[in-house]
Amino acid sequence: MPTPERTSVDAIVSAARDILETDGLAGLTMQAVAVRVGVRAPSLYKRVESRDDLIRLIAEATLDELSNLDGDIYAVAAAVRRIAHARPAAFQLVMSGAVRTSEAVFVAASEPILRAAAALAGPDNALVAARTVTAWATGFIGMELNGGFNLGGDLDEAWAFGLERLVAAIRG
Amino acid sequence: MPTPERTSVDAIVSAARDILETDGLAGLTMQAVAVRVGVRAPSLYKRVESRDDLIRLIAEATLDELSNLDGDIYAVAAAVRRIAHARPAAFQLVMSGAVRTSEAVFVAASEPILRAAAALAGPDNALVAARTVTAWATGFIGMELNGGFNLGGDLDEAWAFGLERLVAAIRG
DNA sequence: ACCTGAACACCGTTCAAGT
DNA sequence: ACCTGAACACCGTTCAAGT
Numbered sequence: 001m002p003t004p005e006r007t008s009v010d011a012i013v014s015a016a017r018d019i020l021e022t023d024g025l026a027g028l029t030m031q032a033v034a035v036r037v038g039v040r041a042p043s044l045y046k047r048v049e050s051r052d053d054l055i056r057l058i059a060e061a062t063l064d065e066l067s068n069l070d071g072d073i074y075a076v077a078a079a080v081r082r083i084a085h086a087r088p089a090a091f092q093l094v095m096s097g098a099v100r101t102s103e104a105v106f107v108a109a110s111e112p113i114l115r116a117a118a119a120l121a122g123p124d125n126a127l128v129a130a131r132t133v134t135a136w137a138t139g140f141i142g143m144e145l146n147g148g149f150n151l152g153g154d155l156d157e158a159w160a161f162g163l164e165r166l167v168a169a170i171r172g
Numbered sequence: 173m174p175t176p177e178r179t180s181v182d183a184i185v186s187a188a189r190d191i192l193e194t195d196g197l198a199g200l201t202m203q204a205v206a207v208r209v210g211v212r213a214p215s216l217y218k219r220v221e222s223r224d225d226l227i228r229l230i231a232e233a234t235l236d237e238l239s240n241l242d243g244d245i246y247a248v249a250a251a252v253r254r255i256a257h258a259r260p261a262a263f264q265l266v267m268s269g270a271v272r273t274s275e276a277v278f279v280a281a282s283e284p285i286l287r288a289a290a291a292l293a294g295p296d297n298a299l300v301a302a303r304t305v306t307a308w309a310t311g312f313i314g315m316e317l318n319g320g321f322n323l324g325g326d327l328d329e330a331w332a333f334g335l336e337r338l339v340a341a342i343r344g
Numbered sequence: 345a346c347c348t349g350a351a352c353a354c355c356g357t358t359c360a361a362g363t
Numbered sequence: 364a365c366c367t368g369a370a371c372a373c374c375g376t377t378c379a380a381g382t
Binding site: 175176177178211212214215218 | 348349
């Protein structure tokens with residue numbers, strides 16, 4: 001006698017993403033997720049392998065967002081920053097390297113910036129240009145999210161200044 | 173009747189730093205630290221407030237190393253990278269923002285790069301220059317440690333290339 | 345004074361028993 | 364088929380009792 005499904009992987013991941021942002025990684029317990037989706041904790045294991053697996057799914061959801069960006073280097077960089085601001089905990093989770101995601105998802109996430117960098121520096125220098133911009137952008141966002149820029153000043157201005165200088169430097 | 177002290181804060185932090193590098197944050201249990209220093213887990217609470225407190229001490233040990241750097245921007249950046257390579261888990265812990273350290277230790281850690289940036293860009297532009305270089309360097313190192321640069325190529329070369337271009341861009 | 349065994353609360357996970 | 368209560372292992376932490 002089948003029982004109707006009372007939740008779904010999507011609902012679980014969605015609940016987990018919200019909990020991560022509000023309560024942090026420590027607050028992301030299977031119990032908290034279960035309450036949120038309306039089942040008991042053991043039922044979650046019908047949909048996800050483990051808590052670590054759930055965390056991986058959260059990371060891959062953020063990487064998916066990063067895969068769907070378009071435009072020149074300024075547009076892509078701004079979009080990445082917007083995604084980071086929307087879900088800071090998830091973004092830092094992805095960038096911290098604490099989570100091993102599927103290679104394919106990871107590669108897909110770096111496509112847009114690689115494409116924008118190629119348009120800027122030409123195909124021969126696309127890789128090194130993309131690396132330089134990506135390093136700077138993720139570093140900037142990371143410090144921004146951590147309060148590592150607590151010495152005052154306008155962050156939007158610092159972002160625009162740094163990106164402009166970087167683009168000029170890459171053009172050579 | 174006093175009992176001789178069988179361990180110390182230094183021994184505990186030192187053991188914890190080693191465990192963090194070999195077994196990761198999840199492997200850093202109070203039990204594992206206790207075994208390493210030769211006491212039972214409850215005894216650790218005579219020296220550190222909690223596991224989170226111990227993790228903070230680990231982070232501050234890395235920040236202390238970052239405070240004692242000297243030289244121009246190339247020397248300081250290279251030294252930061254060397255520290256990151258020596259203790260990657262601790263470095264990523266510090267940069268991930270998962271740990272709140274004392275403000276003073278944090279500020280001291282950014283001194284050397286600020287000084288080097290001032291020498292490069294002049295006092296008026298020191299802050300923005302330091303931010304740009306720091307963002308790039310921490311981003312680069314973070315991606316390097318996470319395997320985020322898995323598209324091939326020589327990383328030392330990419331580092332030198334990026335830093336050189338960045339310095340040129342900052343000089344204006 | 346510091347150290348320890350025992351105990352407690354909390355969490356991830358498993359599983360037999362329900363429907 | 365999916366859901367659940369009960370149970371287990373593990374971990375952080377407290378504390379009374381030892382020396």
